[in-house]
Amino acid sequence: MNDTHDESDLVVRLGAAAGDGIQSGGEMIARTLSRAGLYISTYNGNQSVIRGGLVWFHVHAAPWRVTSLGFGIDFLIPLTQLCYDEHHDSVKKGGFVIYDPASVKANPMPDGAKGIEVPLAELALKHDKRPIMRNTVAAGALASAIGLDFKVLSEVIRDQFGRKETDVVRNNVAAAKDGYDLVAKEYGVVKRLPFDYSTRRPLLHADYALALGAAAAGCRFYAAYPMSPASPIVHWMAAHARKLGITVFLGEDEISVVNATIGASFAGARSMCATSGGGFALMQEAIGEAAMTETPLVVVDVMRAGPSTGLPTKTSQGDLNMVMGIAQDDFPRAVIAPRNPQESFYVAGRAFNLAERFQLPVIILLDFAIADGGFCSLDRLDFRMPIDRGKLLEKGDPSLTNGVWFKRFSFTPDHVSPRALPGTPGMMFVAKTDEHDEYGHDLSDVLSGLSEYVKLRERMHEKRMKKLDVMRKEMALPELYGPDRADLTVVSWGSSANPVREALRPLWRSGLKVNSLEFTDLFPLRSDEVTKILKECNELLDVEVNYTGQFAGFLRKETGVNISKRFLKYNGEPIYPAEVERAARGALAREVPAVV
Amino acid sequence: MYSPKPFESDVKPDWCPGCGDFGVIASLKDALATLGLEPHKVVVVSGIGCSSNLPGYIRTYGFHGLHGRPVPVAVGIKSANPRLTVIATAGDGDEYGIGFNHVVHAARRNDDIKLIVMNNEIYGLTTGQLSPTSKLGQKTKTTPNGSMIYPLKPLPTLLGAGATFLSRGFSGDPKHLSKLIQEAIKHRGFALVDVISPCITWHNIFDEVRKHVYRLEDKGYSPDDPSSALKAMWDELGIPIGVFYRTEDRPTFQEMLAEENGGRWPVDGVRPLEPQLAEEIVDQYY
Numbered sequence: 001m002n003d004t005h006d007e008s009d010l011v012v013r014l015g016a017a018a019g020d021g022i023q024s025g026g027e028m029i030a031r032t033l034s035r036a037g038l039y040i041s042t043y044n045g046n047q048s049v050i051r052g053g054l055v056w057f058h059v060h061a062a063p064w065r066v067t068s069l070g071f072g073i074d075f076l077i078p079l080t081q082l083c084y085d086e087h088h089d090s091v092k093k094g095g096f097v098i099y100d101p102a103s104v105k106a107n108p109m110p111d112g113a114k115g116i117e118v119p120l121a122e123l124a125l126k127h128d129k130r131p132i133m134r135n136t137v138a139a140g141a142l143a144s145a146i147g148l149d150f151k152v153l154s155e156v157i158r159d160q161f162g163r164k165e166t167d168v169v170r171n172n173v174a175a176a177k178d179g180y181d182l183v184a185k186e187y188g189v190v191k192r193l194p195f196d197y198s199t200r201r202p203l204l205h206a207d208y209a210l211a212l213g214a215a216a217a218g219c220r221f222y223a224a225y226p227m228s229p230a231s232p233i234v235h236w237m238a239a240h241a242r243k244l245g246i247t248v249f250l251g252e253d254e255i256s257v258v259n260a261t262i263g264a265s266f267a268g269a270r271s272m273c274a275t276s277g278g279g280f281a282l283m284q285e286a287i288g289e290a291a292m293t294e295t296p297l298v299v300v301d302v303m304r305a306g307p308s309t310g311l312p313t314k315t316s317q318g319d320l321n322m323v324m325g326i327a328q329d330d331f332p333r334a335v336i337a338p339r340n341p342q343e344s345f346y347v348a349g350r351a352f353n354l355a356e357r358f359q360l361p362v363i364i365l366l367d368f369a370i371a372d373g374g375f376c377s378l379d380r381l382d383f384r385m386p387i388d389r390g391k392l393l394e395k396g397d398p399s400l401t402n403g404v405w406f407k408r409f410s411f412t413p414d415h416v417s418p419r420a421l422p423g424t425p426g427m428m429f430v431a432k433t434d435e436h437d438e439y440g441h442d443l444s445d446v447l448s449g450l451s452e453y454v455k456l457r458e459r460m461h462e463k464r465m466k467k468l469d470v471m472r473k474e475m476a477l478p479e480l481y482g483p484d485r486a487d488l489t490v491v492s493w494g495s496s497a498n499p500v501r502e503a504l505r506p507l508w509r510s511g512l513k514v515n516s517l518e519f520t521d522l523f524p525l526r527s528d529e530v531t532k533i534l535k536e537c538n539e540l541l542d543v544e545v546n547y548t549g550q551f552a553g554f555l556r557k558e559t560g561v562n563i564s565k566r567f568l569k570y571n572g573e574p575i576y577p578a579e580v581e582r583a584a585r586g587a588l589a590r591e592v593p594a595v596v
Numbered sequence: 597m598y599s600p601k602p603f604e605s606d607v608k609p610d611w612c613p614g615c616g617d618f619g620v621i622a623s624l625k626d627a628l629a630t631l632g633l634e635p636h637k638v639v640v641v642s643g644i645g646c647s648s649n650l651p652g653y654i655r656t657y658g659f660h661g662l663h664g665r666p667v668p669v670a671v672g673i674k675s676a677n678p679r680l681t682v683i684a685t686a687g688d689g690d691e692y693g694i695g696f697n698h699v700v701h702a703a704r705r706n707d708d709i710k711l712i713v714m715n716n717e718i719y720g721l722t723t724g725q726l727s728p729t730s731k732l733g734q735k736t737k738t739t740p741n742g743s744m745i746y747p748l749k750p751l752p753t754l755l756g757a758g759a760t761f762l763s764r765g766f767s768g769d770p771k772h773l774s775k776l777i778q779e780a781i782k783h784r785g786f787a788l789v790d791v792i793s794p795c796i797t798w799h800n801i802f803d804e805v806r807k808h809v810y811r812l813e814d815k816g817y818s819p820d821d822p823s824s825a826l827k828a829m830w831d832e833l834g835i836p837i838g839v840f841y842r843t844e845d846r847p848t849f850q851e852m853l854a855e856e857n858g859g860r861w862p863v864d865g866v867r868p869l870e871p872q873l874a875e876e877i878v879d880q881y882y
Contacts, residue, residue, distance in 0.1 A: 035882065202881040216874065220857075220865035221676050240877065244869065245860030247675055247853050252701035256668040259661065263641070263672025266659055269862030271676065289662050378881075383874040387866065404606045404655060421863070422657040422673070422680055425636045430651045430658035433644075440660075441652050445610050 015056030025135025026057025037196030044373020140179030213348030314572030337494030482515030616793030619767030664695025812838030
């Protein structure tokens with residue numbers, strides 16, 4: 001991975017031990033580049049430790065829309081020897097290593113790379129008793145090496161450390177300036193990028209963007225139990241609770257969390273909860289409860305590598321089979337996997353509308369790659385989020401009752417029944433997890449098995465399931481990115497579309513005809529149309545982050561099309577565009593003579 | 597002047613004739629009517645088991661949920677719309693077994709919900725297995741030679757968890773039970789009414805309870821001190837009923853939530869963000 005594929009972008013990786021301020025330094029660099037008008041995509045090479053180990057933060061920036069990690073590293077900033085040893089092989093020809101010779105031996109220097117020696121600790125210690133500001137000095141050195149206006153970096157530091165002229169701000173700005181000046185004097189500008197200081201874009205990861213989208217869609221009840229990488233959502237909600245009037249409930253476990261979310265929704269709130277795979281596993285019975293009681297529910301699973309506790313801070317798309325097969329027997333649900341933070345914002349809004357209109361659980365799948373630390377530049381967000389609460393009655397309607405009870409689960413042509421909220425006079429009903437009649441009364445005990453009620457159970461089961469047929473028509477087809485016709489179509493879902501997008505650039509430059517078929521709405525699938533789309537493709541390559549090709553398996557079940565060529569990754573690390581590029585070239589090799 | 601009629605359902609309970617739960621539902625209807633509550637402003641949430649079939653036998657909004665989970669559902673309802681009276685009704689398996697974690701934490705947070713546990717010391721609907729409150733020596737289908745496990749004492753346990761209202765009633769004394777339920781509903785915060793509600797099929801202890809039951813108030817007991825409450829709860833010879841402990845000197849969880857959400861409750865907030873507010877929030881991400 002040492003060819004410079006694209007001169008117009010910049011890849012920076014900063015790494016050290018946990019507790020050395022890598023995330024903070026990485027975000028500082030990302031934000032500074034963003035304010036210089038570049039598109040940003042980051043990856044958080046985090047570990048599940050508070051101090052020690054090796055953590056790294058990866059920033060890809062360019063004047064064109066980046067979506068993934070780029071190809072190789074232009075600037076490696078190892079604050080520890082371990083970081084150097086682990087990452088120097090990824091530095092490109094013509095790349096640089098910014099390091100402190102007092103703590104890192106850059107030996108051997110990667111082929112074709114140059115060292116930029118900066119006494120990071122010495123400069124940091126000028127401004128604080130501890131060398132914690134090494135990251136800031138390094139950020140200053142980097143800004144200088146790429147010819148970036150120091151003012152932009154100093155503004156970012158000011159905003160990051162509290163927008164006040166405190167000692168922390170002053171010291172960090174001074175430390176950054178020292179790094180900046182030293183590199184300017186001894187090395188000058190070593191790589192030039194087209195900066196545009198008049199353009200800036202919001203930089204959010206998918207956890208934050210989803211939280212923001214939920215709030216924009218009227219979500220005012222949020223419940224959670226701490227679990228990486230979903231925790232930034234509850235942090236966001238708690239931080240904005242007072243400003244936006246959001247009720248945040250940190251439950252005693254995920255079972256409590258999901259049941260409270262269902263209770264709040266039953267009461268009439270737009271409510272949401274999020275977790276990762278382990279927490280989601282605990283929530284499954286209650287997700288069936290929401291489906292059976294036809295209570296709207298939005299649940300988010302921010303996937304991480306499993307099974308079981310797995311790798312808490314590493315990425316995976318391994319929970320697809322779980323969400324497709326949740327809980328007992330058949331029940332309707334929707335499953336949506338936004339590809340990036342921008343899409344997460346809008347998917348949150350759609351999820352609430354689908355949940356309320358069809359009165360069923362909607363599951364949103366994010367993953368570590370785009371969530372906790374996977375910042376990405378957003379375009380302008382449209383906050384005029386349409387709110388559609390479906391067949392929600394605003395007041396009582398005696399014609400829908402028998403004088404005692406409301407026919408909450410009435411049979412209708414579209415299988416969705418009018419819904420009333422507790423507090424509405426005269427519309428009492430029971431939301432029941434037992435099989436029930438149209439009023440919500442038991443069919444499960446003294447009536448079960450009696451011929452009339454056998455029939456009624458059948459109709460009730462069909463009523464719930466047939467909502468899927470109506471909802472299916474509204475689900476989006478996969479997006480086809482690139483040329484309409486191609487020799488190879490790369491199939492991906494959710495965040496795995498991001499490295500595919502970046503891999504297409506070098507493939508296209510080689511004259512290869514490749515496009516990308518990206519699924520966001522996963523279930524219910526418009527199977528007939530998707531079958532047609534897949535069958536019209538010349539060659540297919542499945543790209544996803546799990547061992548068995550869970551999505552390819554799902555597509556085979558739904559369409560009969562088996563995608564035999566697969567690039568599957570399950571070591572916890574993100575998919576790199578170069579890996580997709582290689583897999584695509586390999587998949588084409590049979591029919592297309594090797595181009596490279 | 598009151599009438600339980602607005603709370604009457606057209607669905608008849610499927611409980612065994614003579615079941616203790618009949619006394620509980622009669623007391624609940626009586627309590628709601630006496631307090632002048634309206635059916636549409638009350639939500640009864642239940643779990644799974646004979647006793648949890650109760651919503652639907654009483655005409656209020658109902659949520660008949662999963663085994664052990666009525667408390668978190670009730671917490672969600674109350675936190676989304678505190679104007680509702682939210683009552684969880686369930687059995688000892690639900691609340692002292694599979695879902696006890698939720699009860700401990702609802703007590704600790706002081707959620708403003710009421711929990712009525714129909715405690716029959718047995719798993720009834722699954723045909724008679726050992727429950728968390730089954731007595732030492734109790735013969736059940738899973739302990740044919742008598743239980744060797746010490747039964748859970750829910751009241752002292754929840755006293756330690758910080759519950760602000762702890763009481764016990766007996767379904768064989770529905771008038772007294774109705775008063776207890778009224779006290780619980782009027783209480784500002786989490787209130788537990790543990791009801792001895794015998795299972796006449798699998799563990800009929802009506803006669804034994806009648807023999808040993810006594811009312812705390814008849815002994816001049818005053819429920820305002822945790823250490824005397826503990827002592828009263830610990831009586832292993834007699835069966836005291838009444839309010840053991842009550843305090844309103846702690847805020848409810850919903851009052852705490854109001855500190856954060858500014859009293860803007862989730863059910864009233866289903867609308868988009870104001871554009872200026874949205875811009876302010878996005879501004880921090882540039």
